[in-house]
Amino acid sequence: MTDRPLRRQPLYSQIKQQLLRRIGDGEWQENDALPSEWDLADELGASQGTVRKALSELVADGLLYRAQGRGTFVAPAPSEWGEGLLLTPGLFNEQPDDLAREFLGISRGNASDDMAAALQLRRAAPLLRVRQLWRWHGIPVAVDEAFLPADEFEGLDARWLRGSSGVYQALQQRFGIRLKVLCEQFRALMLPREESALLGVTGMVAEAPALSLIRISGSMEGVPLEWRQRYCLTHNWAYTARRA
Amino acid sequence: MTDRPLRRQPLYSQIKQQLLRRIGDGEWQENDALPSEWDLADELGASQGTVRKALSELVADGLLYRAQGRGTFVAPAPSEWGEGLLLTPGLFNEQPDDLAREFLGISRGNASDDMAAALQLRRAAPLLRVRQLWRWHGIPVAVDEAFLPADEFEGLDARWLRGSSGVYQALQQRFGIRLKVLCEQFRALMLPREESALLGVTGMVAEAPALSLIRISGSMEGVPLEWRQRYCLTHNWAYTARRA
DNA sequence: AAGTGGTCTAGACCACTAG
DNA sequence: TAGTGGTCTAGACCACTTT
Incomplete structure (x- = not known):
């Protein structure tokens, strides 16, 4: 040159x-x-x-x-589930089973302070909220909430999400944007009431420990665009992260 | 061909x-x-x-x-805590506080089937078991068990571990070996009895949800050498993994 | 000014895949 | 056999830090 x-x-x-x-x-x-x-x-x-x-x-x-x-x-777009895999605890070399995703709905809301900070938005900025349920061999194992800046993704609605295989694929098809994971947080907590119902945790012991995953994804340039919150039941599975 | x-x-x-x-x-x-x-x-x-x-x-x-x-x-050896950080939930850009490590003891045992498989050892192979407690501003937040192949690390004893700042540093000083993380698994479960006592979880509610982390570390060439199991209390903190 | 990492080029050759 | 990724070289220049 x-x-x-x-x-x-x-x-x-x-x-x-x-x-x-x-x-x-x-x-x-x-x-x-x-x-x-x-x-x-x-x-x-x-x-x-x-x-x-x-x-x-x-x-x-x-x-x-x-x-x-x-x-x-x-490369094909990353799977909707993300980079982590669900595996039998203690086993590391197993191939992951395929998870089935169920679209629950999309609604509008406002960013919490944490979300606004992480997504670099103003306080209580309008967000899209996409909810999904994950089944493993038919058994519910996780619920998912994806929060996206409403201003960036105006026009994303249930039609796009129901037809696609997930949020990431819908964003790529509708907006030509590919996300990558920027960071993740893990916590253990008791499953909240609403999620318990979705995951079918019932009975006399109405409480179950759940793995809470919060993930910030963003553009390839590193601009944060998604706050994802997931509750995983892990008494029979573990969440695995492989490294290079 | x-x-x-x-x-x-x-x-x-x-x-x-x-x-x-x-x-x-x-x-x-x-x-x-x-x-x-x-x-x-x-x-x-x-x-x-x-x-x-x-x-x-x-x-x-x-x-x-x-x-x-x-x-x-x-580069200095990686910290004993590992690559994950303990942060306030929802906050991602905070600097982590320093954690204090307390050496609890070293003992000998035999590999479970999971451990033997992950570490590529024969069934019930002899292992060294190192236990450590983590405090954040004096408050216990995690307990740690490191399992190492006894044959590989004969001669590692309490003197080396008490004096060093952790297992990784002791291995480097005593055997000139540097470990890197190969993979990690996360689960949420109720804190077992023994760990509850160590972490000071008491009172009428004797049970608390805990983040269980299992990590396989190994040599730079990828040979697995450590099975580490950690229980973290995460009601006030979250376990964060940053990515490039 | 000297020494270091960081980028870039042009050309060469090797290893692998496919028609 | 032609095309592609994968490795390697020698030399050049730039950007930054230290003396």
């Missing part, structure tokens, strides 16, 4: 941003192959090594995957 | 392994500077770019850190 008077950001970083935008714009669909590293280098006026560095970061971010000898591909 | 020739490890990978070993052998202490990328390249007969790639992976693994214009340094 000959004319590049101002370099605020390294070239590979600019290329990464550009590819991020083009993926978001739908230039390549899930599992589509990108142009080869050499073709991209040609097109962008950079060297193969520099393009490769940009691609490597996108692979690390989970947006792309590579197959030696075949090409570089757009 | 039928014939599977030995695939040579990439050079940067060999360099990484060698540096790993030299760090483990104590050639450079914590916060010591390594030779510059160019000097290492010279010494190892590789190019600066290749050395840089090896160093970058070690930085990503948390073993080294870099400072532009100054050098590449050996």
